[in-house]
Amino acid sequence: MAKQFDAISDDHRGFIETQHMFFCGSAAADGRVNISPKGMDSLRIIGPNRIIWRNLTGSGNETAGHLARLNRMTLMWCGFETRPMIMRAYGTAKTLHPRDSGFKEAETHFPPTLGARQFYDMTVEMLQTSCGYAVPFFDYAGERDVLAKWNEDKGQTGIETYWDTRNRTTIDGMPTYIVKDTPNA
Incomplete structure (x- = not known):
């Protein structure tokens, strides 16, 4: 049976912090719904x-484009390893690009990394838990190093060029405001 909460409790926090990945869902009023795995x-x-x-540079930039039009977001965690639970955080979020106030403060919560494209600052309006009895067991084997190597090979200038050429719009053509010539620059 699903249970709803108006805040993240210590128990919820403990569950979230033990997960190696989460999923982000976003959608504008039109176009495609996006669900992305994050780690x-x-x-x-x-x-x-x-x-x-922290949103690292990747092939798509759907969340930024969706939030620019409709600032709702859902995050989801699944207990793959031990505790059978599914947890969703529902709320609103704002995008923080490197040029935006708040980006530098958000960076202080993470170790330095090359390729941080945006931060998403989410206000959680409701947290919901449900059984994860049908979620299969998966063993965590470790982090991939492919993205870190890709970022190192590109360097900051190459990453910014990639943002300009590959991350300016969503797959539905919505602007993501990743480059400086945008309204919130």
Whole structure:
């Protein structure tokens, strides 16, 4: 049976912090719904109703484009290894690009890394837990180093060029505001 909560408790926090990955769901009023798997030590619980997560450079930039049009987000964790639970955080979020106030403060919660494209600052309005009885067991084998090597090979200038050429719009053509010539620059 699903249970809803108006804040992240210590027990919820403990479950989230033991997960090696989470999923982010976002959608604008039109276009495609996006669900992305995330990992690489990229999420922090800042308070009982606040989560920030670091979005590293990747092939798509759907979440930024969706939030620019409709600032709702869902995060989901699944207990793959031990505890059979599914947890979802529902709320609103704002995108913080490297040029935005708040980006530098968000960076202080994470170890330095090349390729941080955005941070998402989420206000959690509701947390829901449900059984994860049908979620299979998976063993964690470790982090992949492919993205870190890709970022190192590109360097900061190459990454910014990639943002400009590959991350300016969503697959539905919505602007992501990753480059400086945007309204919030």
